Amino acid sequence: DGGITQSPKYLFRKEGQNVTLSCEQNLNHDAMYWYRQDPGQGLRLIYYSQIVNDFQKGDIAEGYSVSREKKESFPLTVTSAQKNPTAFYLCASSIVAGPNQPQHFGDGTRLSIL
Amino acid sequence: DAKTTQPPSMDCAEGRAANLPCNHSTISGNEYVYWYRQIHSQGPQYIIHGLKNNETNEMASLIITEDRKSSTLILPHATLRDTAVYYCIVRVATGANSKLTFGKGITLSVRP
Numbered sequence: 278d279g280g281i282t283q284s285p286k287y288l289f290r291k292e293g294q295n296v297t298l299s300c301e302q303n304l305n306h307d308a309m310y311w312y313r314q315d316p317g318q319g320l321r322l323i324y325y326s327q328i329v330n331d332f333q334k335g336d337i338a339e340g341y342s343v344s345r346e347k348k349e350s351f352p353l354t355v356t357s358a359q360k361n362p363t364a365f366y367l368c369a370s371s372i373v374a375g376p377n378q379p380q381h382f383g384d385g386t387r388l389s390i391l
Numbered sequence: 392d393a394k395t396t397q398p399p400s401m402d403c404a405e406g407r408a409a410n411l412p413c414n415h416s417t418i419s420g421n422e423y424v425y426w427y428r429q430i431h432s433q434g435p436q437y438i439i440h441g442l443k444n445n446e447t448n449e450m451a452s453l454i455i456t457e458d459r460k461s462s463t464l465i466l467p468h469a470t471l472r473d474t475a476v477y478y479c480i481v482r483v484a485t486g487a488n489s490k491l492t493f494g495k496g497i498t499l500s501v502r503p
Contacts, residue, residue, distance in 0.1 A: 281434075283434075310490075312491075314493075317495075319478075319492060319493030319494055319495070320435075320491060320492070320493045322490040322491075325490070335490065336490075365432075367434050367435070369434075369491075376421075376422070376423050376482045376483065377423060377440075377442075379425070379437040379440060380437070380491060381437055382434030382435045382436070382437075383434050384433050384434045385432075385433070385434050387432075
């Protein structure tokens with residue numbers, strides 16, 4: 278089936294540790310996105326990528342890093358500089374970046390601090 | 392960004408049409424109206440979007456008023472699986488960073 282796969286579903290981070298969240302899509306989409314969702318709140322954009330080897334900061338990029346070496350993959354690293362990382366992380370993709378292109382989401386990774 | 396206003400919750404009977412309202416009185420002429428839904432602990436699911444014409448797909452219909460200041464999402468035959476939080480979003484139409492800004496949404500409860 279075509280879709281977006283995020284792994285792991287649950288992740289625990291120790292203090293001072295970097296962790297990487299995986300996002301893979303087989304939809305042949307050029308654009309990919311990372312959002313963060315906190316309880317009872319909406320989504321906030323962390324990073325987005327319009328095309329391979331290119332990515333841009335979103336509204337809350339501090340403490341996060343990404344790479345886009347392959348079209349189908351857009352991993353997100355939560356670094357130790359991110360002081361409040363506990364949240365639900367959502368990856369999305371669209372055919373291209375633009376307002377008339379729906380973004381389709383994976384099922385998320387829930388990150389917690391030990 | 393144009394802001395949307397939705398009632399916090401509503402319910403409907405299974406098998407009946409669910410009409411979910413959304414107010415977006417400050418929408419600009421080139422901004423799209425999107426609807427997503429989210430079931431607890433899952434990623435948001437795209438439903439439908441439109442600019443000024445009414446739209447219909449296999450999931451729902453989107454009715455946008457002529458002045459574009461409000462819209463209604465219609466689920467024609469609601470089922471228990473349609474119970475979710477529904478988000479009405481006005482999407483910024485500038486540049487490649489056309490992000491989705493989710494508000495609080497409306498919780499739809501479908502009762503048997």
